[in-house]
């Protein structure tokens with residue numbers, strides 16, 4: 001089901017399920033709903049910790065539907081895109097962890113259910129995460145979560161990856 005691959009200073013987690021929030025945090029300890037059976041983010045971090053590769057991590061959840069397994073970690077919830085991006089910066093400010101994991105849902109896009117973020121905002125978020133990880137000597141990765149408008153999903157994913165690679 002899941003394979004954790006180490007590549008340079010990035011931790012990349014590949015899941016062998018299609019997108020559509022295949023393993024989102026809607027999967028909690030004892031139940032699941034929608035398309036969600038496993039909490040990919042929680043599993044990834046537990047495996048990395050058990051293998052002694054990380055001891056600290058921050059989860060940044062940018063999916064519209066935060067909840068259940070990682071609900072109490074970090075999820076920006078502002079109602080303007082400028083405030084949202086600013087809040088991400090605030091969350092990341094001064095963070096010192098071994099790994100930052102992004103629950104990368106794109107259903108908060110202006111042309112998706114959430115109707116909030118522009119494509120360039122995903123680039124900004126990716127850039128901030130990468131800079132924070134680099135400053136603290138840690139790594140970063142993202143797991144694809146929600147995103148239902150296929151006309152814009154690819155552009156948004158590419159923008160986040162560009163930001164993480166900048």
Ligand SMILES: [Zn+2]
Nearest residue numbers: 063064065146
């Ligand atoms: Zn969602």
